[in-house]
Amino acid sequence: MPRLLLITASSPEIQQVRRSRVLNFQQITMPYLAARVPPDWHVTHVDEEAEKLDWNIEADLVGITFHTPSANHAYHLAAHFRSRGACVAMGGPHVTLLPEEAGRHADVIFIGEAEGLWEEFLQGFVAGAYHRVYRQTGAPSLERAPMARKALFHRNDHTSGVLFATRGCPNHCDFCTVAVMYRDGLRKRPIAEVAAECASFQGKVIIFWDDNITADRAYAKELFRAIAPCQKWWSSQAGIHAGRDDELLEAAASSGCKQLFLGLESISQSSMGEVHKGFNRVEEYARIIKRIHGHGIAVQAGMVFGFDHDTHEIFKDTLDFLEETGVQNATFNILTPYPGTPLFRRLEGEGRILTRDWPKYNSRTEVVYQPKQMSTAELIAGFRYANERFYSLPSMARRLARSPVQIWWTLPLNLAYGWRALAEAT
Numbered sequence: 429m430p431r432l433l434l435i436t437a438s439s440p441e442i443q444q445v446r447r448s449r450v451l452n453f454q455q456i457t458m459p460y461l462a463a464r465v466p467p468d469w470h471v472t473h474v475d476e477e478a479e480k481l482d483w484n485i486e487a488d489l490v491g492i493t494f495h496t497p498s499a500n501h502a503y504h505l506a507a508h509f510r511s512r513g514a515c516v517a518m519g520g521p522h523v524t525l526l527p528e529e530a531g532r533h534a535d536v537i538f539i540g541e542a543e544g545l546w547e548e549f550l551q552g553f554v555a556g557a558y559h560r561v562y563r564q565t566g567a568p569s570l571e572r573a574p575m576a577r578k579a580l581f582h583r584n585d586h587t588s589g590v591l592f593a594t595r596g597c598p599n600h601c602d603f604c605t606v607a608v609m610y611r612d613g614l615r616k617r618p619i620a621e622v623a624a625e626c627a628s629f630q631g632k633v634i635i636f637w638d639d640n641i642t643a644d645r646a647y648a649k650e651l652f653r654a655i656a657p658c659q660k661w662w663s664s665q666a667g668i669h670a671g672r673d674d675e676l677l678e679a680a681a682s683s684g685c686k687q688l689f690l691g692l693e694s695i696s697q698s699s700m701g702e703v704h705k706g707f708n709r710v711e712e713y714a715r716i717i718k719r720i721h722g723h724g725i726a727v728q729a730g731m732v733f734g735f736d737h738d739t740h741e742i743f744k745d746t747l748d749f750l751e752e753t754g755v756q757n758a759t760f761n762i763l764t765p766y767p768g769t770p771l772f773r774r775l776e777g778e779g780r781i782l783t784r785d786w787p788k789y790n791s792r793t794e795v796v797y798q799p800k801q802m803s804t805a806e807l808i809a810g811f812r813y814a815n816e817r818f819y820s821l822p823s824m825a826r827r828l829a830r831s832p833v834q835i836w837w838t839l840p841l842n843l844a845y846g847w848r849a850l851a852e853a854t
């Protein structure tokens with residue numbers, strides 16, 4: 429029986445940056461891939477966000493997926509398991525963005541989505557004849573995708589209900605790896621299959637791992653109506669266009685949507701234009717947040733600092749805006765030009781990439797490029813100010829008092845983010 433070890437790699441450095449279990453949701457790539465492994469294989473999954481890897485574990489084949497900040501760590505893992513005689517296959521965002529680099533550390537790499545190619549490779553592995561590179565040239569069908577193997581999940585708490593309905597996004601924001609990973613734009617699973625997987629979870633809370641679940645509004649409305657009978661509470665990422673459509677918001681709320689993560693990114697329209705996200709109309713933000721709140725749905729705002737149009741004022745102005753509009757949660761990030769993105773190419777062309785030390789590409793503790801209108805130290809200081817002010821007790825109290833959803837949904841996240849902000853400040 430072939431022994432397959434799947435690793436969702438997370439370096440010690442990135443675990444230190446993330447710090448809180450509340451903020452780390454169950455990862456799904458490997459449980460979904462495991463569902464495509466023949467039944468006569470012995471499969472183990474280690475999600476380093478959730479548990480320690482036993483480096484002495486015996487495996488014939490090791491599959492590793494990782495993001496850029498964990499790349500060096502993943503290469504270290506690969507060297508270790510190769511030295512023990514295992515075949516190491518790598519895939520995921522960083523491999524797709526930089527296949528030549530990843531290929532130097534693995535026996536096999538997957539460029540792009542693995543479905544279809546993965547099954548072909550496993551057959552070849554058993555037969556002793558497989559390729560070094562599996563490159564996805566089309567868009568694999570999402571129909572009849574097997575449900576993720578829940579037995580390989582490492583979480584049994586409120587975040588253990590995870591799945592996806594759509595993959596990719598029709599937009600092409602310069603800084604976004606999604607647009608590079610899924611070049612075919614938005615693809616959707618059959619709604620009945622998503623509803624069945626949603627209903628298969630025991631717990632009440634569901635996280636849709638979609639990058640933009642409302643990108644196709646007609647599909648989203650149909651999906652929300654289909655999952656309503658499951659009576660779950662759910663959250664996902666959405667574009668701000670969701671907030672322009674009351675029918676969509678009504679369908680979302682009726683199906684148990686408790687919170688939408690909105691990639692607002694910046695309150696500077698010039699910055700949005702700069703990174704090809706001009707469809708985010710800043711003048712609409714307050715109206716959209718109010719409308720979403722009106723449907724009883726909390727808003728988590730994704731904000732980024734460090735665009736070329738950002739000046740010193742951006743930090744205070746952003747915080748004033750977020751507090752005035754009463755968003756329940758916010759995720760602040762330092763702009764990070766991931767390799768392979770248009771943003772990286774532009775900054776590289778301008779000689780502004782400061783380092784290729786991948787652990788520094790964590791969006792929280794380091795600035796990896798030269799900002800235009802401030803120093804790297806000022807950008808980090810502004811980022812810390814934003815976290816500390818937003819997650820201060822007075823700010824939390826003011827914002828959560830106006831929350832459209834019950835406090836048990838918003839308070840744990842606020843406390844987790846607040847704790848992390850405090851830890852970063854010390």
Ligand code: SF4
Binds near residue numbers: 599606607667691
């Ligand atoms: S809308 Fe969001 S997911 Fe889509 S390309 Fe832009 S940043 Fe990426």
